Amino acid sequence: MIPMSWYLIFSAALFAIGLYGVMARRNAIAILMSVELLLNAVNINLVTFWRYRTPDRSVGLAWAVFVLAVAAAEAAVGLALIISVYRNRDSVIAEELDLLRN
Amino acid sequence: MDIMELLKSLLELDLGGYLQSVGTAVWVINLIGVLNLATACMIIVIFLIWLERKVIARMQDRIGPNRVGGKYGLLQSVADATKLLSKELITPAGVDRIPYNVAPVLIVVASLLTWAVIPLAPGVIGVDLNIAVFFVLAISSVSVVTFLLAGWGSNNKYALLGAFRAVAQMVSYEVPMIVSLLVPILLARSMSTVDIVEAQGIPFIVVVPLSALIFFISALAETGRTPFDLLEADSEIVAGFHIEYSGMKFAMFFLAEFLGTLFMSAFFVVIYLSGYRFFGVEELMIGGLHIGALLGFIVFVVKVFLVYFVFIWIRATLPRVRIDQLLNFNWKFLVPLSLVLLLTVAVMDKLFLADAAQIPKAAVLMVTNIVVGWVTVELLRRRDNDGQTAVSPITEEAVTAH
Amino acid sequence: MFGLEFDQIFFVLIAAVTLGFSVLVVTMRNLFHAALALMVAFLGVAVTYVTLGAGFLAMAQLLVYIGAISILIIFGIMMTRRIMSAEEEPFNGQAGLAAFTAVIFFAFTTYVFINYWPAVPAVSPLAMAPEVDPAMIDNSVVLLGQAFVNPNAYVLPFEVASVMLLAALVGSVFIAKPRIQEAEA
Amino acid sequence: MLDNWQFIAIFVLFAPLIPGAAIGANWLLSPKKPNRIKQETYECGVEAVGSSWIQFKVQYYIYALVFVVFDIEAVFLFPIAAAYGLLGAFAVVEIVLFVLILVAALAYTWGDGSLEWV
Numbered sequence: 001m002i003p004m005s006w007y008l009i010f011s012a013a014l015f016a017i018g019l020y021g022v023m024a025r026r027n028a029i030a031i032l033m034s035v036e037l038l039l040n041a042v043n044i045n046l047v048t049f050w051r052y053r054t055p056d057r058s059v060g061l062a063w064a065v066f067v068l069a070v071a072a073a074e075a076a077v078g079l080a081l082i083i084s085v086y087r088n089r090d091s092v093i094a095e096e097l098d099l100l101r102n
Numbered sequence: 103m104d105i106m107e108l109l110k111s112l113l114e115l116d117l118g119g120y121l122q123s124v125g126t127a128v129w130v131i132n133l134i135g136v137l138n139l140a141t142a143c144m145i146i147v148i149f150l151i152w153l154e155r156k157v158i159a160r161m162q163d164r165i166g167p168n169r170v171g172g173k174y175g176l177l178q179s180v181a182d183a184t185k186l187l188s189k190e191l192i193t194p195a196g197v198d199r200i201p202y203n204v205a206p207v208l209i210v211v212a213s214l215l216t217w218a219v220i221p222l223a224p225g226v227i228g229v230d231l232n233i234a235v236f237f238v239l240a241i242s243s244v245s246v247v248t249f250l251l252a253g254w255g256s257n258n259k260y261a262l263l264g265a266f267r268a269v270a271q272m273v274s275y276e277v278p279m280i281v282s283l284l285v286p287i288l289l290a291r292s293m294s295t296v297d298i299v300e301a302q303g304i305p306f307i308v309v310v311p312l313s314a315l316i317f318f319i320s321a322l323a324e325t326g327r328t329p330f331d332l333l334e335a336d337s338e339i340v341a342g343f344h345i346e347y348s349g350m351k352f353a354m355f356f357l358a359e360f361l362g363t364l365f366m367s368a369f370f371v372v373i374y375l376s377g378y379r380f381f382g383v384e385e386l387m388i389g390g391l392h393i394g395a396l397l398g399f400i401v402f403v404v405k406v407f408l409v410y411f412v413f414i415w416i417r418a419t420l421p422r423v424r425i426d427q428l429l430n431f432n433w434k435f436l437v438p439l440s441l442v443l444l445l446t447v448a449v450m451d452k453l454f455l456a457d458a459a460q461i462p463k464a465a466v467l468m469v470t471n472i473v474v475g476w477v478t479v480e481l482l483r484r485r486d487n488d489g490q491t492a493v494s495p496i497t498e499e500a501v502t503a504h
Numbered sequence: 505m506f507g508l509e510f511d512q513i514f515f516v517l518i519a520a521v522t523l524g525f526s527v528l529v530v531t532m533r534n535l536f537h538a539a540l541a542l543m544v545a546f547l548g549v550a551v552t553y554v555t556l557g558a559g560f561l562a563m564a565q566l567l568v569y570i571g572a573i574s575i576l577i578i579f580g581i582m583m584t585r586r587i588m589s590a591e592e593e594p595f596n597g598q599a600g601l602a603a604f605t606a607v608i609f610f611a612f613t614t615y616v617f618i619n620y621w622p623a624v625p626a627v628s629p630l631a632m633a634p635e636v637d638p639a640m641i642d643n644s645v646v647l648l649g650q651a652f653v654n655p656n657a658y659v660l661p662f663e664v665a666s667v668m669l670l671a672a673l674v675g676s677v678f679i680a681k682p683r684i685q686e687a688e689a
Numbered sequence: 690m691l692d693n694w695q696f697i698a699i700f701v702l703f704a705p706l707i708p709g710a711a712i713g714a715n716w717l718l719s720p721k722k723p724n725r726i727k728q729e730t731y732e733c734g735v736e737a738v739g740s741s742w743i744q745f746k747v748q749y750y751i752y753a754l755v756f757v758v759f760d761i762e763a764v765f766l767f768p769i770a771a772a773y774g775l776l777g778a779f780a781v782v783e784i785v786l787f788v789l790i791l792v793a794a795l796a797y798t799w800g801d802g803s804l805e806w807v
Contacts, residue, residue, distance in 0.1 A: 243571025649772030
């Protein structure tokens, strides 16, 4: 038997790692990958609460599936943007994409 | 330890039940099951390679393997495997070591793992998951990744190009496969393979023939068989993503292909040909002995080999298509058709056939399927006659390619 | 071992592997290797779902994250080509600050979990999973299917999800497609 | 549920042994005589030019995009199909609407010419 808090701490750790990636990486695709880690951490929480609090209903599962859909849409659009930007600016480094500056 | 009980359990294909009754731990039983399943798969594949070469040879008016192991060359594939064992494992310079070495292992693991949810006989199944069909789809989507691993790891333009093509083909044909699989699940009201077999009083190939056809075509493409064997089109991309592999590492890709094809035959049998069922023979009891289990297993094996024979037959008959034809055929013909079919069956099932008895329901669904298929073909013919380039049925497509 | 039960050891193992590979994801210079590490992390999360009894979601994780999103990411990496440039600095100027923030976040959340969670007083954070009929866990997939089309549950998000997918596909195809004038220029 | 997955877990642990043993035996038995020419990347008889990690066209990405959309669709539709016997007539309308919206997505990419192999 595994206490609920183990899952929650595991998910918090995953979220923290993803957070670090989002803030520290320069490459836009690496940032996108870190965002996927964040969404996974959220999903672990949703499923944990489903199993420990409402196993007789499908609340947590349903929202986890919606998060899955959102993650897929986010990755699709994000990568399309990155490819487009790369084609126009020849760079995928987030800091160098400062078209709106000046 | 009662030897009679043991013999009885063996005849009923219920070794697990016997072991449980003498108090063996569940994980030991599971381990024995895994060992049986994996070993059986390997032995059958060795036999299959021989069978395929022999059948193809006959269809092309040749003799095929006839030297090693007697008149029929039965040991030919054993000899081939032994030869491969003594080949040098060349690791080209500049490979990306981890992906390069993981890919051949992972692809075999993925194609073995799907066997866990195939019901081989009544009560004989690795594990009766309630989401078995979904499990199969998930595992086969993992095997797509191995192509990228191999292609990237090889440090070779052709390998990477081949991997990209393979992935484009695999992901494309996964869509009609998923959608056509939804139809039998909808009719059986369950994702468990056992439930699907049990729901087939009338085999689903009779009830929804169009869905079976779409599944079969996408299974051909998923396993990279002719006419969709662009993955290893020797003349174009020199064998594709596994070009830089040699010896047993190469053989693993080969093995996975055969395992995958055999699995697709078995999966087709389970989903559309009512698995181990054959006019109630699987429930036969003789003198308190459930002999039907053994008979059901034989029925299952015979059905699987019949489907596999069709795979070989198609390989011997049809030439390879081009990649643009392959992708157009999928996205502009199979996917729309499977979606239309799914919607039609869903609406018919709920709105008109909710209270219908089994046989009228099956008849109506079959007629619906045939009408949908006929209308599609008719529409395509009209478009072709208008002089536009349209996607023609598969055979014409293949013929024009050459 | 350390007074842990078998499933606890298993959980710790899976959690360690997942976290280890996610650290690799955010630190590796070679983006392709980072994407591979990401796949292992996804796999670890899928196994976590299985230990929680959510087999369907675990398979959905394999199908969507490993089978689709990872492939998208790898395609994206291949198309933007800046992969083998090991000399390039992977981190920006605020890496130290980012690490600090992440650690603070983790420490704070864990502190809250252990001391103040949950708001419902009857449930301790060390609560075990409630004993339920395995059939109920199995049945959760059917419940999920019903909930998606139940007007009192998730019909709206369900339909909105399909509209979102439509928008995402149209948008990303429009963005990613090479413009014709661009090709001519 | 967990007992079911135990079989899969044992399978996952055991299955790598088969290819592992085959490759291991090969490694033990095979000659090991690497040389520079043998280890060169294969390129139809000519020396390999440039890095193999070249850039690829965007067409592959677009196919993967459409695939992702239908993958998500599957995740939604599989539980619904499994629960189909318990659903009312209204559910059919919702499912048809859901699928039609995705068909619109397919139709857009079709009309846009994005599905053409160029």
